[in-house]
Amino acid sequence: MSNEFMGKTAIISGAAGGIGLALAEALGKQGMNIVMGDIDIQALAVSRQLLLDKGVNVLACELDVTDFKQWQDVVARAKDTYGKIHMVINNAGVGGIPGKIEDTEHETWRWVMDVNVMGVLYGAQACVPAIKEHGEGGWIVNVASMAGMLGMPYAGAYCASKAAVVSMTESWAVELKSHNIHVSALCPAFVKTRIHESHRNRQPKYAVAQENRQDKKKLQAGANAATIAVESGIPAGVLAQRVLEALKSKQTYIYTHPNYRKVTSGRSQAIDNAFVDAQDSPVVGHLINEDIVTF
Template sequence: MKDLKNKTAFITGAASGLGLGIAKACAKEGMNIIIADFRQEAIDEVLPLFKENGWPVHGIRLDVTDREAYVRAADEAEAVFGNIHLLVNNAGIGHTEGKIWETGYEDIDFFININYTSILNGIKTILPRILKHGEGGHVVSTSSKNGLIPLSGMVLYNSTKRAVMAIMETLAIDLEGTGVGASVFCPGPFQTNLGKTTDELRKKHLGSPYPPADMSRMRKMRENMPKFEPGSLERSPDEAGERVVRGIKRGDLFILTHAEWKKGWEAHAAAVTRAFPDEVPNEVFMQVFSRNVANPIYDTQTQVPAFKK
């Protein structure tokens, strides 16, 4: 979807952080913006920014785990701006959980419902409407660098974000020839209030925020790190939004940031490659299961140039 002007974007988790950065970048392209977020006060705080800039905007309070509310939100968005063309599944949570075997089942379900099932809720609700109007469109879902390279103590976050990648890679295959694209956004560290919103959501769903995380391991790790100011290495959400818009217009399957993690991904890919047994492939098998052997969807991803700030 190269031309975004006068199209409508439905963005979840859009009242702050990465979602707000994406919303602003889409607005600068001339899109109508639906800011969907579970915090009405946060929506109310950001709406004036859009209106002052003359950007068409409408806020909808939405809990992305509530399927009936999602349908009502989509109906409201269409009543305000007409057809939806871009769905950005950005709402999510993040927390250093610690040891998974010590994590309660309620937190497991909490993570899965918000970071995984809500992505499916968005796709099930919005995508059929995009396909029906036939004007083309795009779906973006926010994963994480952790979906590419997992970190210790974050089984739920890592695994749900890896699952988002699988959803979007499969969706890209299933949408071939429809005029609707699909991208997965895997950001590294950006300036967001993810911890705060995660605690607010946990209190809403489970009755209390997370207890304070044990940071002793992190402090120990930082003893051997170069000195830096906390937060100084995190990038602006506005940059994240511009990168996402560029990825949509380019038709990228993967929208990545932080080239610093390329080495880690290459190590991951190399380890998987070495794990395949050193055997002669069966040529008939390769032809019968050709899309499993080498899916052509990956050939569509071209080299992404350096981002110009």
């Protein structure tokens, strides 16, 4: 059956498993050509064959999202194979290592920010020109998290990175609207993936010297807590169906867990209360009647 995705091409980072693979399968079933990118080439080969066996058109490419040149190579291969690119899903991400402010190594922060933030930027910069050039419009889906909507203790790097992804999405949604490129931030709560094991693919350039590592017991305790949380999550396939549903209705924020509305509502109320306090302030209250500057 014809639909808006039929015959179009999607590039998905982190597509060898979890959310990326589930989205690849769901979009493939809609008739899209799927370009799978992942740093884990062994898992990528297995997942590629899985989709091929299900009749999906698949191109698999090794991709470290922190390397812009690799992104450019993936785009070039996708265009050579399928002609046009219509969608990029910036899915690849890492969870970092839970820890106190003073205990989290700078290398861990760089790893999380480079993968979760710069990887999204590189994906957009590599793919947007290719989407613009055919003039048919398209989609950008940036995988953020509920953690991007409200910070969590001991997860500063992860929360900061996902908040950045939400903000980038909001900026690009306005910027690309005139090009008919719809931009969404996917903000799930816990999903059954292997993000709590993301250290398995930690690149050598982000290695931490052994003598500077946190106490192993603390690391293990954090890992155990993350495992319990992730394994309690929804199946990735359910998330993928929700993404399809939300893309068809052009949602900017794609939520998968309606029970978390109380969390964002509480944050919104706190922000509103802070504005009331500013309005009542003898120092800045007079600015209430000033024009709002927009771009």
